Amino acid sequence: MGKLGKIIGNSIILSLLVLSSCQRVGGSMITRKMTKIHDNTETYDKELGARSLLPIGKSRIHYRPSTGWLGDAHPMYKDGVWYLYYLDLPFNTTNRIALSGVRQGLAISTDLVNWEELNPKIDNSNRAWWAIANVKKDNQIYSMFNDVVTNTGYGLAKSDDFVNFIDYGAVYPYSYVLGDEARDPTLFYDEKEDLYYFIYGVKNNSKIYDNAQGKLYYSTTNDFQSFSEPKLLYNPDNASVTECPELFKIGKKYYLVMTWGTDRVGTARYRVSDNITGPWIAPLIDTIQTTEFMAPNSRSNGKEQITFGWIPTYKNNEDGNTWQWGGDLAFPLKLIPRKDYSLKSELAIDVTKIRADQTYDFSKDKYDYVKGSGWYMSDKGFVYEENASYGEVWLEGNHNYFEMNIDVTFGQDNRGFGVSFRTGNHRFNGYEIFVDPVTNTMHLRYHFERRVSLITMPINIKPYTKMPFKLIVDGPIIEAYLNNEFAFSGRAHIPTTRNAIGLFSEYGSVKFENINVFDLKRIYQ
Structure with a gap:
């Protein structure tokens, strides 16, 4: 049968397969429906981008007065x-x-x-x-x-x-x-x-x-x-x-x-x-x-x-x-x-009032770069297995101004997960929204920079719960929304020529499903 995939969740779909003897504490299960995807860091040959010397333009969808800055x-x-x-x-x-x-x-x-x-x-x-x-x-x-x-x-x-x-x-x-x-x-x-x-x-x-x-x-x-x-x-x-x-x-x-x-x-x-x-x-x-x-x-x-x-x-x-x-x-x-x-x-x-064309649909577009040995792919998204060390997968495409939506579920063993953006560049790894279930905090930080957070806020989330996650990158403005409970705003000023989006696990099981990305309309630009 080959190596079996693992999926994190709190429901068992009996129509897929019955493996009562394989059920795990916390609701996770093993399924043959998963496909293993392999680390391609050694063979990845697409050209990387670089930090851009050009400033990021004005936001497209966030209102600012025509003659000044907006305050209280x-x-x-x-x-x-x-x-x-x-x-x-x-x-x-x-x-x-x-x-x-x-x-x-x-x-x-x-x-x-x-x-x-x-x-x-x-x-x-x-x-x-x-x-x-x-x-x-x-x-x-x-x-x-x-x-x-x-x-x-x-x-x-x-x-x-x-x-x-x-x-x-x-x-x-x-x-x-x-x-x-x-x-x-x-x-x-x-x-x-x-x-x-x-x-x-x-x-x-x-x-x-x-x-x-x-x-x-x-x-x-x-x-x-x-x-x-x-x-x-x-x-x-x-x-x-x-x-x-x-x-x-x-x-x-x-x-x-x-x-x-x-x-x-x-x-x-x-x-x-x-x-x-x-x-x-x-x-x-x-x-x-x-x-x-x-x-x-x-x-x-x-x-x-x-x-x-x-x-x-x-x-x-x-x-x-x-x-x-x-x-x-x-x-x-x-x-x-x-x-x-x-x-x-x-x-x-x-x-829907801020969306232009859809630029990524998981049912049609899959993945580009893969790092880590724990990745599996289901018919709905990507899954990272239990107790696996760092892993990341990049979505296909170059995403500059965008709205991204995913449903995310993390396991009890997870030590952090998130979304990276403006990644895929020489000497600059881009940014990430990092969700830390250990400390119940959410961060904007440089990708792979674990010592310093640009912005931090408290949250309260639980494992084995499917949570909608939305990320809007509108030029320098970043807004993220987790589980229809927590909103997160900030700025990320460094532009890049390669604008990949990555899904990552710092350690342990996490599931990313129902992934889609949309370009943003030009309302104020």
């Missing part, structure tokens, strides 16, 4: 249309930290992929205005923001059409603020009490040796003229800045989201409570996404809570260099509660 985004939803208010930083800005010249931007969309830019206006030409804390009231949008003109308090603006705003001046004096530095605000409407919660962050600078002084406070109002005395909403105890806060409700639970770090604005984290004002509980994994999913804010369309974040550029377009303020809009995510009320992050767009 604040969505609203009305009559089937998304209104995305964002900070627009001109391309000619020399200081990406000081935000000199930042403007109020607005784009609308019905599908979260194709965005049309509008020109939002306010009736006061002297007003520096940002639609940050937004809420609907009496078919109008009420928007509160940091008043940097008079510097006397938080300002208020209103609009009937969500585009043209009327300035109502400062309505919440900074003298009310309990803290040294007033930061971003947000608004939450409590339908039961018919009451608006005005929430803002502060940074206390009184203790110069202690940089963890960021807190959130709130006041209530029903007319946006008089506000209750401020009270403490949440003290993280380890935040320097509590930026871009938001409060929303899904079902019976309240969710408080903010972006904080210990020495700079950092990862978006959230807390959960049964009450609007807490107490707030941290879930096991309290992050929405990676650190590169900046300043997320969400809105409900009446059915789902959708969050919007942005992916920053890096200084000199270099991996691992300093973040710059502003970048591109990340794909929006659905926030879906699990049974324990923690949040899943699921891609919110219809992916």
Whole structure:
């Protein structure tokens, strides 16, 4: 019969063959349907590529304003249309930290992929205005923001059409603020009490040796003229800045989201409570996404809570260099509660709207390069056997801008698996998305570079579970989605002339099935 293949899974298909005496603990089984594929590293004769001297072009499918970089985004939803208010930083800005010249931007969309830019206006030409804390009231949008003109308090603006705003001046004096530095605000409407919660962050600078002084406070109002005395909403105890806060409700639970770090604005984290004002509980994994999913804010369309974040550029377009303020809009995510009320992050767009031609189909296109002695091929994909050391298989084709989909299942013995891209080049092995089931983490790193991760985020996955995995490589922008639960954003700046896609196992059993790859449309390029 030859050497039998092995498949990892949690179901036994009796119609294929009955081998009850060969069943293994964990649900794996042996099947004669598998075909052994052999290591061809010694005979592989296709010409390798190289690092390209040309920069990677602008992203094709991720929105960026036509005249500047996109920053903190604040969505609203009305009559089937998304209104995305964002900070627009001109391309000619020399200081990406000081935000000199930042403007109020607005784009609308019905599908979260194709965005049309509008020109939002306010009736006061002297007003520096940002639609940050937004809420609907009496078919109008009420928007509160940091008043940097008079510097006397938080300002208020209103609009009937969500585009043209009327300035109502400062309505919440900074003298009310309990803290040294007033930061971003947000608004939450409590339908039961018919009451608006005005929430803002502060940074206390009184203790110069202690940089963890960021807190959130709130006041209530029903007319946006008089506000209750401020009270403490949440003290993280380890935040320097509590930026871009938001409060929303899904079902019976309240969710408080903010972006904080210990020495700079950092990862978006959230807390959960049964009450609007807490107490707030941290879930096991309290992050929405990676650190590169900046300043997320969400809105409900009446059915789902959708969050919007942005992916920053890096200084000199270099991996691992300093973040710059502003970048591109990340794909929006659905926030879906699990049974324990923690949040899943699921891609919110219809992916058919970003796809061009299909460039790989496992039923037609097989494999190119094979490394490792443990590979088998089924009628659905590739399988790597138990307790086998490193193995990798490259898909046929050259894939530059692409969306890739696979179903992946790993065994109890697996010590890591993933997808490599921009591989097949002299002196540069490309990048990889590495999933580590041992530490329950997900990484963007250079392929074969096991010491340093460019980006890391926590996950929670289990063996013998089929998980959908999607990878989108849109020029310098990388977005990955695992098991419809975990979303991962970042940048990979080094271009190559050979752009192979590889599937690999660091060690042990893993199965890659239902593999397909699509080229990306040119929406913004």
